[in-house]
Amino acid sequence: MPGPTAASPAPATAQGPQLTVRRLVLLSIPALVIGVLSALSLWLLDLIAEQLDGVLWTSMPKALGIAPDAPWWIFAVLTATGIAVGLVVWLVPGHAGPDSATTELAEKPLQLWVLPGLAVVVILGLAGGVSLGPENPIIAINISLAVALIARVTKAVPPELIGALAISATIGALFGTPVAAALVFTGMVGEFRMGGSLWDKLFLPLVAAGAGSVTTFLLGGGFGSAATLAPYGSPQPFDLLLGAIVACAAAAFGLVGVYLFPLVHRAFHALRHPLIYIALGGVVLGLLGMIGGPITLFKGLEQSGELLADPDAYSPGELTVILLVKLAALVVAASAGFRGGRIFPAVFLGVAFGMLGSALLPELALSLAVACGVLGLLLAIARDGWVALFVAVAMVGDVTVLPMLCIIVLPAWLVVTWAREMLITPADLARERPEAHLPWAGARSAGRRLG
Numbered sequence: 001m002p003g004p005t006a007a008s009p010a011p012a013t014a015q016g017p018q019l020t021v022r023r024l025v026l027l028s029i030p031a032l033v034i035g036v037l038s039a040l041s042l043w044l045l046d047l048i049a050e051q052l053d054g055v056l057w058t059s060m061p062k063a064l065g066i067a068p069d070a071p072w073w074i075f076a077v078l079t080a081t082g083i084a085v086g087l088v089v090w091l092v093p094g095h096a097g098p099d100s101a102t103t104e105l106a107e108k109p110l111q112l113w114v115l116p117g118l119a120v121v122v123i124l125g126l127a128g129g130v131s132l133g134p135e136n137p138i139i140a141i142n143i144s145l146a147v148a149l150i151a152r153v154t155k156a157v158p159p160e161l162i163g164a165l166a167i168s169a170t171i172g173a174l175f176g177t178p179v180a181a182a183l184v185f186t187g188m189v190g191e192f193r194m195g196g197s198l199w200d201k202l203f204l205p206l207v208a209a210g211a212g213s214v215t216t217f218l219l220g221g222g223f224g225s226a227a228t229l230a231p232y233g234s235p236q237p238f239d240l241l242l243g244a245i246v247a248c249a250a251a252a253f254g255l256v257g258v259y260l261f262p263l264v265h266r267a268f269h270a271l272r273h274p275l276i277y278i279a280l281g282g283v284v285l286g287l288l289g290m291i292g293g294p295i296t297l298f299k300g301l302e303q304s305g306e307l308l309a310d311p312d313a314y315s316p317g318e319l320t321v322i323l324l325v326k327l328a329a330l331v332v333a334a335s336a337g338f339r340g341g342r343i344f345p346a347v348f349l350g351v352a353f354g355m356l357g358s359a360l361l362p363e364l365a366l367s368l369a370v371a372c373g374v375l376g377l378l379l380a381i382a383r384d385g386w387v388a389l390f391v392a393v394a395m396v397g398d399v400t401v402l403p404m405l406c407i408i409v410l411p412a413w414l415v416v417t418w419a420r421e422m423l424i425t426p427a428d429l430a431r432e433r434p435e436a437h438l439p440w441a442g443a444r445s446a447g448r449r450l451g
Helices: 021-064 071-091 112-128 135-153 159-175 178-185 198-218 237-269 274-292 301-309 316-335 343-360 366-381 385-396 399-416 426-431
Strands: none
Touching: 021 071, 021 112, 021 135, 021 159, 021 198, 071 112, 071 274, 112 135, 135 159, 159 198, 159 385, 178 198, 237 274, 237 316, 237 343, 237 366, 237 399, 237 426, 274 316, 301 343, 316 343, 343 366, 343 385, 366 385, 366 399, 385 399
8 A cells, every 4th residue: 555654654744643643553443433433324214215115106106096207296296395394493402404505525523313304304305306316315324323323433533534324325325336435535635634645544434435435335225327328438539529429418407496596595595484484385396397207306317217218218308308307307396495316316317418418419428428417417417527527427327438538527527617616605794684594494695525
């Protein structure tokens, strides 16, 4: 392993203690524990959400003798979900934590008494078909639990490192590989107050992410490719132009939602009371679900697989409707007080956009078109190049697209780099009504960015 060793330590930096081999080995123990526990908490949350999903979308419609994809049933379930989430945010202690619209993946620990309400609203959203993923809330839950647990056992591990390990472990569990976490953390390692090389600083997050990934696969989960697409094959120079067109157009499409986000957030929160604006959000999501159908519901990972299972079944017109409805659903869900992340819905949007790009540019291979669509949407919505590259390759299951994406990412990044982030900032909150700062609104300043 590169970096300092016990026999020949490198000079300690002014930032903090030296990362010797002995210290790395000792810190690997809490890293492994945090990795396993983070994956278990994600698995448990997903398991409960799946059970409730089965009740809402299978058992109840069957008992009532109705089709689970009936438009009015979609409307009823999403409206009821909005009311239920609104009641929890209003009445449960802690108000289900901060508004996810104001947070990114890296957040400060929450008080433990806040976590039950946050877990409940995430489960309700995942099961009820809300167009958000679990990433932001489950990372907040895992950070809070890890800091509380490790602090009770030992004071030798800095809370900042515990939080970093929990983030890394959860990312590894979410995407099923430690590679994604390692790439994301290259942008944060400078904040570690420890000496040593880049590899030394990445070592512990990688251990935590690896433990989380392995645990996820042992539990039957993982972010595997849902695609059965033909391999891209040999790179063609003209594909760089076509791929860049798809990626840049996808990024521009995503930015439409990014710029609408604060406006829609302001409109919902002008209603002041969480039960009112979250319930209204459920009604709007129900109406959008009636238009777009079941394919536009939920976080979007399984639905991405449905799209890719039979690409020829969707015309350009149908894909356009799916894209417009899903983008609107993402903006509404993120704005109306539901708790959840924006990465997984962005992946679905990227898949649909890539399929549309392939249909309009038949010279471009479907696998590369889909990868470019995912790349562009994630750059716009998640604003993280590493995540965008990794997920784009993972979704098509074809590493041969990676060299092309490493070039195509440049013009797509130039499209988004000067745009605002999909995040409600303190300045945005200041322009909203004063009631937006009440505890039930969950408003607080965002944590530091990843990447």
